[in-house]
Amino acid sequence: MQLQDIVPWGRSFEEYRDMFLLTDADLQKAVLGCGDGPAAFNAQLTKVGGNVISADPVYRFSTQEIRSRVRGVCPEIVREVSKNFDDYIWESIHDIDHLVQVRMEAMARFFDDYEKGKQAGRYINASLPELPFGDNAFDIALCSHYLFLYSDHVSLEQHILSMKELCRVAHEVRVYPLVTLDGSRSQYVSPIIESLVADGVDVSFQKVRYRFQKGADEMLVVK
Secondary structure: OOHHHOOOOOOOHHHHHHHHOOOOOHHHOEEEEEOOOOOOHHHHHHHOOOEEEEEOHHHHOOHHHHHHHHHHHHHHHHHHHHHOHHHEOOOOOOOHHHHHHHHHHHHHHHHHHHHHHHHOOOEEOOEOOEOOOOOOOEEEEEEEOOOOOOOOOOOHHHHHHHHHHHHHHEEEEEEEOOEOOOOOEOOOHHHHHHHHHHOOOOEEEEEOOOOOEOOOOEEEEEO
16 A cells, blocks of 8 residues: 555544544443544543554554645545535534644644554554454454445445454444445445344444534444
């Protein structure tokens, strides 16, 4: 994977809590963030004593490289969001300027933590559907803005393999959102549920607090 293939865009700790309905009890468990990118979640949870590892292929790159790529993609993201302004709910995030501010503040926390976090083994260069962790290594695995969202780019087979891998490494898996980039429910949701149920796991949908992309108000929970 080349740096130019990646669109790093980090979310805040508060957004993670709302996207995944994370309770104080959840945050005391061993947590895997899969596809976290330059999010603030790991840095801020670690700061309050949490046990968290983030896995993402972007972690093969240096702070300077990721920071440079963020500067490069920010104008592109702003153009896309501006073009599709009505596809978003402008409440907790008020407007595009506020969106950029929230994202940049989150990524600043990530960059401040990244090098020491890599040395501590909290940022791991890895990607689905193969993760370098043992069976049931985590209590909870979180996957944000990758599976389902990119259904037009990631095959059903890759989705199923990725979900099975997340279930292998964690006792509980939470995935958000269940919609694609255009806001429609991913066509992969039903076949993935069928595959997981056939494996004997419990699958449910939960409404979340997070509201930004229209239609993205549910997460998938697998236990």
